[in-house]
Amino acid sequence: MEFFSEQLVGTVLAVIGAAFAFIIPGIGSSKAVGAAGQSAAGVLSEDPTKFVSVMVLEALPSTQAIYGFVIAFLIVGKIVVGEALDFGSGLILFLAGLPMGIVGYVSALWQGRVSISGINMVAKQGGGMIQGVILALMVEMFAILALIVSFQIIGKA
């Protein structure tokens, strides 16, 4: 296979890293926001006045996919058309995708749980939105740390 020449290995590795950094947190966020959305709809079926609170809580686990998108974007940005990436840089960029991919996925799922709990809390008491958001943001921190780590690794490529 002429196309898959040795020179391209670095580039391919970088692309896989970028795909991983987005796909995995993307799946996590989709699941989490999906479940939280159903939960929010449950509350709204009975009490439509709580729309703002439950919407904010539902949206929180979507950030992991956004961070994954940023990392994927930065990795792809390192690839220049017509220039093959050397193997070492390719491997670093591939590894850069891992922290965001893995931590993003797990934190999205667990943040989803906290969001749903928060939505159920809002269902019980009107003023619980801020507390719910703060609790969910605790999980957000780990995704942010993963974002920074992935970002730093990209810088070394």
Added chain:
Amino acid sequence: MKESTDTRYVYTISRIRVIEQKMLSPAMLERMIEAGTPEEALKVLHDAGYGYAGEGYSVGDYERLLSEEQEKVYRLLMETVPDTREFDFLIIKNDYHNLKVCLKAEFSDQAVEDAYLLSPSLVPGKQLMDLLRERNFSGLPAPMAESAAESIEAFTKMQDPQVIDLILDKAHYGHMLMLSDGLGSEFVSKLVNALVDLTNLKMLLRAKLIKKPRGFLESLLIEGGSFDKEFYHKLFELGYDQIASACVDTEYYRLLTESINALKLSGSLAGFEKLCDNYLVDVLKTVKYAIFGIEPLVAYYLAKELEIKNVRIIMVGKINGLAQYAIRERLRETYV
């Protein structure tokens, strides 16, 4: 207990979290007890959103109000969950009750009054009546059909309506165990096991109370649950005080100690039944904050059932002019 991660029920759970706010709190029950007339007590229910909107309920048909309230809960589950069959185990007790009512009415040549048939049930009461009249059991779930045929046969042989109760009660618990096993939920298994255990313990205490022989107990005990029949026979031989201490390693130690004290004071099982309900409420409360799985839905349905039991105690008390303390004494703990 293993926590469920099944996300199929999140919509219904969140919806229930809102509706749960309207459940009767101890303060509201107290208001009902302190009401001067049954009408005033009924008004508390009305304010709590009991029954279907726009229907006027009078004190005379409070039973209809209560059964419609339970139906409302069941209907909410049926409308919103992915697999409605999963809740069959909660309602088959009404089917078996209806079966008993229909068979006993038939054997004593009486017409079945609608008020005696309970809903929600798997087979609607009217349909059950028709099926039984035609002796057409193919429309019933298999365990029900078998037990119906068995009880008809036993009754024609022995002419004793009690055998109908015996056969159908056993069939009911067997059927419930079978249905709940399929759900694979630890909480539901624990709950159903507790129901079987508590029924068996009740039989045991009753048999002791009316001084029946060992063989009598044998015929009453239900298979399944946490203990084997040998265990109950061993307990049967013991004195009241030793029964509780023989159960020291089980979940029911505290329940038995308290209820045997009450039993010795009053000579009736009313205290035991109340403590059983309180025990069940405690089990239900363990999933009060769960966000996934079938558990919160089951807990809500049963919590509502216990709430309605409380309301019935108060309404019956009010209508019959019972003293407030006597009503309070009978009340069960509340879920909220």
